[in-house]
Amino acid sequence: MRLLIKIMSVGFLCLFFASEASAAEELTREQILDKRMEYYIKYSTDTLPWYYLAAVDQYERNIQEVRKDLPERDGVVAVQFTDDFWVGPLNPLGDDTNLTTISYFEGQGRDGDNDGIADRQNDEDVMFTLVQYLSPQVHSEKDFEKALKRYYDKDLTVKQILTNAKIYKTYEVLNLDKRAFVLAISHNYSYRSTWGDKRGWGGRRMHEGTDLFAYSGVPVKSATYGIVETKGWNDYGGWRIGIRDVNNTYHYYAHLSGFAKGIEEGKIVEPGTVIGYVGSSGYGKKGTAGKFAPHLHYGMYKYNGRTEWAYDPFPLLQKWEREEKTRYKLNPAAR
Known part of the structure; x- marks a missing residue:
C-alpha cells in the first residue's frame, strides 16, 4: 500500500513539474x-x-x-503545404520525411535545420x-x-x-493590432446594432453592417492599418471607401459627404487616419444625397481564401469605442 502511494505521489509530481515546464515554455x-x-x-x-x-x-x-x-x-x-506538394503526388507515404524518397517523387519538402529530414x-x-x-x-x-x-x-x-x-x-513591424473607433468621439453620434435589418432600395436585402448617425461633416477614421482599395461612387453606398487590412478583412465606409485630402486608392492608412466625412450620399445615380439622415454605414467583410463574406461589426465597434475613450481620458489632448 505504501509503495502504491509512493508511486502515485511520484507520478503526480512528474505530471505537476511537466505541466509547469510546459507552461514555462509557452510564449x-x-x-x-x-x-x-x-x-x-x-x-x-x-x-x-x-x-x-x-x-x-x-x-x-x-x-x-x-x-x-x-x-x-x-x-x-x-x-x-499539401501532401502532394510536400512529398510528391505519387508518393504512397503522405507523411514522408525522407529527403531521398521525397526527391524521388518530386516533392518540394526541404530540410531547413540540417537534421536530415523534411518535417x-x-x-x-x-x-x-x-x-x-x-x-x-x-x-x-x-x-x-x-x-x-x-x-x-x-x-x-x-x-x-x-x-x-x-x-x-x-x-517594419508585425504587431499591427491597434484599432481606432471609426468616428471622432469628440463629436455627437449614436449607433446601435443594425445588422440583419431589412433594406428595400434596389431590391429586398439584408443590412450588412452598422449605421452610425452623426451630423454631416463629422470626420470618419480608418479603424485599422490598411490600404485604400476602393474609392468613389456606388449607387447603394454613395461616396464610399474600402480599406483592406492584414487580417483578410475589408472595411467598408459608405454614405460619405466627401473624402479627406490625400486619400486615394493605393494609399496606406493607419488607425485614426481621417479618410472622409459623414454624409447622406447614395441610393441613386452619382451625386444623389439627402434620401436619409446623415450617417456612416460601416461594414466588415472577411476573406477565407474562397469567398468574402460580411459579418457583424457592432461588437468590435463597441470595443474600439471603449478603448478610444480610455485613451482620451489618459490623454485629452489627443482628442
Whole structure:
C-alpha cells in the first residue's frame, strides 16, 4: 500500500513539474512575433525580402482561423503545404520525411535545420521550403505576384498577400493590432446594432453592417492599418471607401459627404487616419444625397481564401469605442 502511494505521489509530481515546464515554455504574443520575425529575416533573400515571407505566412494564418476544413498549424509560422506538394503526388507515404524518397517523387519538402529530414511540423523546414519554392521564380515584385498566382490561382488571394507585404514593408513591424473607433468621439453620434435589418432600395436585402448617425461633416477614421482599395461612387453606398487590412478583412465606409485630402486608392492608412466625412450620399445615380439622415454605414467583410463574406461589426465597434475613450481620458489632448 505504501509503495502504491509512493508511486502515485511520484507520478503526480512528474505530471505537476511537466505541466509547469510546459507552461514555462509557452510564449507571450510579443515573443511569438519576435520569433516569427527572426525566421522571416533568417530566410529572406535579396529578391525575397522578409515582408514577402511575412505576407504569405499571415495570409495562411488568417484563413486557418476561419476555415473548418483547414487545421490551425501548431507552430510559430502558419504556412502549410499539401501532401502532394510536400512529398510528391505519387508518393504512397503522405507523411514522408525522407529527403531521398521525397526527391524521388518530386516533392518540394526541404530540410531547413540540417537534421536530415523534411518535417512539416518543423518551422525551419517549412520556411526553407517556402523560400526554395519561391526563390527561382522571384526576381521582382511582378515575379512575386506571378508566383502567387501560380500557387494559389485566386486573384483576391494574390491581392491580399500583396496588401500584407506593402503594409509590413511600410511599418517594419508585425504587431499591427491597434484599432481606432471609426468616428471622432469628440463629436455627437449614436449607433446601435443594425445588422440583419431589412433594406428595400434596389431590391429586398439584408443590412450588412452598422449605421452610425452623426451630423454631416463629422470626420470618419480608418479603424485599422490598411490600404485604400476602393474609392468613389456606388449607387447603394454613395461616396464610399474600402480599406483592406492584414487580417483578410475589408472595411467598408459608405454614405460619405466627401473624402479627406490625400486619400486615394493605393494609399496606406493607419488607425485614426481621417479618410472622409459623414454624409447622406447614395441610393441613386452619382451625386444623389439627402434620401436619409446623415450617417456612416460601416461594414466588415472577411476573406477565407474562397469567398468574402460580411459579418457583424457592432461588437468590435463597441470595443474600439471603449478603448478610444480610455485613451482620451489618459490623454485629452489627443482628442
